[in-house]
Structure formats: C-alpha cells, structure tokens
Amino acid sequence: MRHVRRVLDLSREEILHLLSRALELKKRMKSGIPHRPLVGRVMALIFEKPSTRTRVSFEAGMQRLGGTTIFLSRNDLQLARGEPLSDTARVLSRYVHAIVVRTFGQEVVEELARYAEVPVINGLSDKHHPCQAMSDVMTVIEKKGDIRHLKVAWVGDGNNVAHSWMEMAARLGFELWLACPEGYDPDPDILNEVLKIAEKPIRIVRDPQKAVKDADVINTDVWASMGQEEEAEERRRIFAPYQVNAELLRHAKPDAIVLHCLPAHRGEEITEEVLEGPQSVVWDQAENKMWLHMALLEWLLR
Numbered sequence: 001m002r003h004v005r006r007v008l009d010l011s012r013e014e015i016l017h018l019l020s021r022a023l024e025l026k027k028r029m030k031s032g033i034p035h036r037p038l039v040g041r042v043m044a045l046i047f048e049k050p051s052t053r054t055r056v057s058f059e060a061g062m063q064r065l066g067g068t069t070i071f072l073s074r075n076d077l078q079l080a081r082g083e084p085l086s087d088t089a090r091v092l093s094r095y096v097h098a099i100v101v102r103t104f105g106q107e108v109v110e111e112l113a114r115y116a117e118v119p120v121i122n123g124l125s126d127k128h129h130p131c132q133a134m135s136d137v138m139t140v141i142e143k144k145g146d147i148r149h150l151k152v153a154w155v156g157d158g159n160n161v162a163h164s165w166m167e168m169a170a171r172l173g174f175e176l177w178l179a180c181p182e183g184y185d186p187d188p189d190i191l192n193e194v195l196k197i198a199e200k201p202i203r204i205v206r207d208p209q210k211a212v213k214d215a216d217v218i219n220t221d222v223w224a225s226m227g228q229e230e231e232a233e234e235r236r237r238i239f240a241p242y243q244v245n246a247e248l249l250r251h252a253k254p255d256a257i258v259l260h261c262l263p264a265h266r267g268e269e270i271t272e273e274v275l276e277g278p279q280s281v282v283w284d285q286a287e288n289k290m291w292l293h294m295a296l297l298e299w300l301l302r
Helices: 012-030 053-064 086-093 106-115 130-144 160-172 190-199 208-211 230-241 282-301
Strands: 042-047 070-071 098-102 122-123 151-155 175-179 202-205 217-220 259-260
Touching: 012 130, 012 160, 012 202, 012 282, 042 053, 053 070, 053 122, 053 282, 086 106, 098 106, 098 282, 106 122, 122 130, 130 160, 130 217, 130 259, 130 282, 151 160, 151 208, 160 190, 160 202, 175 190, 175 208, 202 208, 202 282, 259 282
Parallel strands: 042 070, 042 098, 098 122, 151 175, 151 217, 175 202, 217 259
Antiparallel strands: none
C-alpha cells in the first residue's frame, strides 16, 4: 500500500513521473480530451484545517477523473467524540478508495496511514506539505525547464512547505537557499536527513539578499501559519526584513519567477507590486495543484 505522507515517501523516478503526467494531463484536458479513469472511485477528504486551494483542487481533480468525493470536517466524524484514528482509518477503508487528510500534527497522518487499507495522502500537516511542493516544482518546470540547473530561494519561515521543498531539492538534485530569521529555521532533523542525500547545496542563511542572489526562482509563504495566530504580531516584527519586494527581486536574475502558495498577506511577506507583477506566477501555481493532484490520484488508484 502506497501512502504520500511526505515527499521522501516517493523516489526521484516516481516524482518525475508525477510531474510529467500532471503536465500531460493539463495539456490533454485543456485541449478538450476527456480522461475519466477513476469512474466508481471514491475519495474521502478529512480536513481539520480550513482550505480553499487544497480542498477545491482535490475535489475538482477527482471529479474530472470521473470519481467522487466525500468531505468530512472533524465535527462530521466520531473523532470529535473520542473515536480512535485507528478505528476511523479501518472503517473508512471499507467505504472509500483513498483518504486525503489536512491536519495539525504529522502524527495524525502517520496514524491514519498505519491503519488504513487504502492510500493516505497528506494534504497538509504542521510538518510537511508534499503535494504543495510537487505542484510548485511542476510550475517551475513549466516556466523554466529542467529544475536541476536552477537556483531556488526560499524567503521566510522554515515551515512545512519549506520542509517539503527541501525534500524535493534532495530528491531531484537542485540548489536551494533558505533565508530564515534566527529561531525560525527548518526542523534540524529534516535538514540533516536531506543533507545526507542531497546532490546540490541546501543552505540556510540569515540574509535574504544572499539567498536570492542570481536566483531563478523566489518562493515565500505567510509569516504566521494556521495555529500560530497568537504569534502573528511578534512574527511581523521579526520577519519584516524578509519581505519579498521589488528591492529584493533586484538581486535575483532579471527573469526570475516568484512563487507563493497562497493565501497571501499583501504588504507583509510579499508586496502587492510583486504579487501582481510580471514575474509572479502564483495563479498558474495555484491551478497546477489540481493537475498534480489528478496525476497523483490516477497513479495511486488506477
């Protein structure tokens, strides 16, 4: 049974297949060629955190492939009344063909995967966001070609998306520089893990200008993620020098592209000028979540 709990659950060849297939599905279906290999398949979405892009892209993708979805918030399940995750996983496995979970602790993803008899996909946890990083890299390849020849910069919090980008860099062999304030670095265990297998540099620096120097891709995310609302004011003060703005972009290559997984807080981690500017590819990036999810569901369920 294959699960996608984190990027490193997948081999380099499997990731490259999914990225290639997602681009192929996008081209095929935008040409009006139907593709419905998952008729009769059912996907459950267990979401403890709110979502726009992840929920809609998974649901729309599954429906385009001919399958159906069941959306379940925590209050829709007996989890809210104390039923163990192990029981929930085993029961849902009798009803559906895949489970997508969006939650807080990575241990929830791991527990569901341990007991489920169908594929479990991490739709976001506090530790990893594998589908986001894969669809982001899909966007980079679509815009810039072979990512192995590019320098990618991450500016901001060493959060779950940063972790998954680090794992993508290690698996695919591209250079990644992360500019994070002191005290907000990525998880050291994940960093040590990826450094052991990385072919190109994965570096943590304090200076965002150093990180983006000659970069082909600049990526950022919100300064305070869901569940960190009480830290928001302090984080705004600490992260202020890490804003992606026109001045920072001047240190990257002239044709560098800018990514943001959204939702964006304009005027905080990114300026309106950059988000809406010619180097921003965030809307294609958001769309590509659906195509990547479709490739992943087809691969796991067909």
